[in-house]
Amino acid sequence: MTVHDLKPRQLLREHARSHRYCAVPETSAIPVGAGVPAMRPDLQTDISQADQLADLAVEALIDEADLSPKPGLVDRRSSGAHTDMTLALMHASALALWPCLRQMAEVAQAHGEVGQPLRAELGRIGREGEQAMLATTGGINTHRGAIWALGLLVAAQALDVDAKPLAVAARAGRIALIDDPAAPVQQSHGAQVRHRYGASGAREQAQQGFPAVLEHGLPQLRRSRAVGASERHARLDALLAIMAALSDTCVLWRAGPQGLQALQAGARAVLDAGGSASLDGRRLLRQLDAQLLHLNASPGGAADLLAACLFLDKAGSL
DSSP states (O other): OOGGGSOHHHHHHHHHHHHTTOSSOOOOSSOSSTTOOOOOGGGOTTSOHHHHHHHHHHHHHHHHHHOSOOTTSOOSSOOTTOSSOOHHHHHHHHHHTHHHHHHHHHHHHHHOSOSHHHHHHHHHHHHHHHHHHHHHHTSOOSSHHHHHHHHHHHHHHHHOTTOOHHHHHHHHHHHHTSOOTTSOOOOOHHHHHHHHHOOOOHHHHHHTTOHIIIIIIHHHHHHHHHTTOOHHHHHHHHHHHHHHHOOOHHHHHHHHHHHHHHHHHHHHHHHHTTOTTSHHHHHHHHHHHHHHHHHTOOOHHHHHHHHHHHHHHHHTTO
């Protein structure tokens, strides 16, 4: 069998599985499986639900990375405010997470309910996934926040594959509220920002059921589609809606309250001007990108939540 014999999702899985056995990760700027609509179960009878959920999560990560132009973030144009990341690195990191995301779905199905045993297993698998990510990226934190957010959502969806986004996010929040005694005490950037500015971060977003996604990202994605925006512009608008609402700890860490205010005001301005598809919106989006680059601000928290938004949107097609 050659690569050309494989369907897009099969190709994604082949890359992800082979990734576990590569001493030196092989990266490519070609998006694998990006933008491919989710297949219905009757077209995937030989694929487990855990595999399908891992596919959707990795696809969401790749789709988020490919989306352009994203202010301050890695995309098809540039590395944004990052000097240590590229689009190819983001793709490789996403693919490296496929095994851990599948395992999270499998343990959720095995436990069958929210509780301490499931939380402990998810924590262990998440830490292993983080190590796989760091091994792939040479120690660069590309997707730590996404492991947390998507891991919870994958597990929550696996507990009830027919559940709608609101129920999935609420269930993920219940899991996130359970302490993981084995979790190491870390002074992460997010924790330091929470202490310094009193801002909530990725942990609180998850524990509250992902309000930035459910109340802002997903509704905007659907509104933009409903008025005829292209999928790219609908996704950019969803990202902007999340940026406008989120106290992004990545931006606070790199640019302080000034950077966060610039991000939120700039994102709202684009949406108020008609969104990323409008002439005025595109002009304001370019201005926001330039401003964030000047401030060295990268809204990574919003990017992680856009991936969560895209996952929830796609998971409804299972």
